[in-house]
Amino acid sequence: MWARRRYTALPSLSTFVAALLDVRGGGGGVGGGGVGGGVDVEALELDLPVELDIISAGSPELVGALGASPPTQRWETTVMPVFHRLGLGIVAEAEDVHG
C-alpha cells in the first residue's frame, strides 16, 4: 500500500514576492559607503521558474489563494513538478524616515 505523501502548502505569493523585494537584506548598500560614496542596487530584473499553488475558494471557479515558491526539488526525477515562470521588475524607492 502506498503511503500518502504529505504535501506542505507553498508560502503565499505575497510572502514570496516580499522576500524577493528584500534586496538589501539587513540594510546597507551593496558596495558599502565610504568617502566618495558607494554603489547600491537601483533595479533588478528577475525571471525564474516557480511552482504555483492555485487554491479554490469554496466553488471551483473561484481562486481563493495563491502560493508560490522556487522549485522545491533539486533532483531530476521521472515525474517532475510543473514549473511556471515568474518575471519581476524591481526598482528602488527612497523614502523619508520619520521620527
Added chain:
Amino acid sequence: MAEPRARGWSLRSFLDSLTLELDRVQNTLAVKSVNRRLTYAVRDLSVELQLFPQFDGEEIRFTTARPGESGAARLAFQLGSITDRQIREMTADPPTRDDVSIEVVDGLDPDTRKSLERIGVSSLRDLERMERQNIDIGKASDNRIDYGRLAHLIQRTRRRELAPTVRSAGFEMYEGEPVLTIEGEHLVPAPVGEFPRAELNDEEVPVRSASDGVVRIAVDERRLHAGANTLRVALDPYAVLRMNLRQEDDGS
C-alpha cells in the same frame, strides 16, 4: 486510467487573487518604509502558466498542469503599474446611489444577465446610454434579450428601491376646490404616461397635482359614504397606494 480533470477556475478570479497578493506586498512595504530609507517596489510582473483550458460553450476556465502531464497550453501575461488617472480613464464609473445594477433586478434570468454583461451592460445607466445612442439591444445580443421585458423589470426594481412613503393625508382647499392632500416621499418622482390616477370607491377621481412630495386629489364630499371609503392611487405602473377614508358622523 487518468484522473478526471476538476472544474477549472476563471481567469478573472485568478487575476483578482494575484492583484490582492500584490496589494498585500504593497501594504508590507508601506510599513517597512517607516523605518527604512530605501525600499524596493514591484515595477512590473509577468507570469507564464502551464494550463489546460476548458470551454463549455460560454466560458473559458483553466486548470493547472499536473506533474507528468504533457501538451499543456502556455498563458503569459504582464502586469504593470498604472496611475489613478489611467484607472479613471479606462474603467467605467462606479454605480451611483440612484443607479440600479442588473444583478439586483428581480425576475432577470441568468442567461439574460450574462448576455447583458457580454455587451457591456451592468446597470440601468448603461442601458439608457445605449438607448440614447439608438443601439438595438436585441440585435447586439443576437436577439437573446427582450428589451421591452427588460425595461419593465428594471423599472420595477428601481421603483422598489425608491418606494413611496406617506407622511400625512388630509383635506384642504386647493385653488378653490376641496382636495385630499397626501404628503410623503418618492410619491411621483417623474410622471409616467397617464399616471398618477386615482379611484374613490371604484370611481375615478381627478388628480390635481403630483410631485415627489405632494399629491392632491379632488374629492367631492358628496361621493363619500358614511363610514369607510376606499381610495386607490396608482402613482405609476409599479406603485399603488390604498387608503381607507372614514367619514365621521358629526352628530347633526
